[in-house]
Amino acid sequence: MPVRSLNSSVMGWPNRDQVEAALRRWVGQITQPPTSLQAVGYFGSYARNEAGVGSDLDLVIIVDHSDAPPYMRSHRWNLHHLPVPTEAIVYTQAEWQHLQQSQSRFAQTLATETIWVFPEGVDE
Incomplete structure (x- = not known):
């Protein structure tokens, strides 16, 4: 979350490296x-690397399977420990494969933009 400087009223916001370290x-x-x-x-x-003050963190989480409907899955993950507001989209492995095959604009964005932190070096 924002941190107040000791000598001024200027607020700071975590940068990409700080957010990624917290995510890891x-x-x-x-x-x-x-x-x-x-x-x-x-x-x-x-x-x-375009985040600024107020930017949220967008996560994609892939799980083996889930009995929960897609709109409820992110509630399982406690994202409150991350230093910025965070939203997560949770896909099952089958849904993720289907999305990648769809060639939708969103799938293309995820394919080119996503930085995978788990497992290390994953190239979904």
Whole structure:
């Protein structure tokens, strides 16, 4: 979240490196016990290195499967420990593959923009 400078009223906002480091720590904490987690990446302004004060973090999370409807899946993940407001889209592996095959504009954006932080070096 914003941090006030000790000597002024200017607010600071976490930069890409700080946000990515916090995201990697968060992923490390949630992957300690075995889960159905397949991949975690971020896209949008932080991935494009265009984030500024007030920017949120956009995550894509891929899991083996889920019984929850798509609009409820992100509620499973406690995103409050990340330093900026965060939104997550959670796909099952099958949904992710279907999205990638669709060649939709959103799929193309995710394919070119997403920076994968888990597993290391993933190229979905």
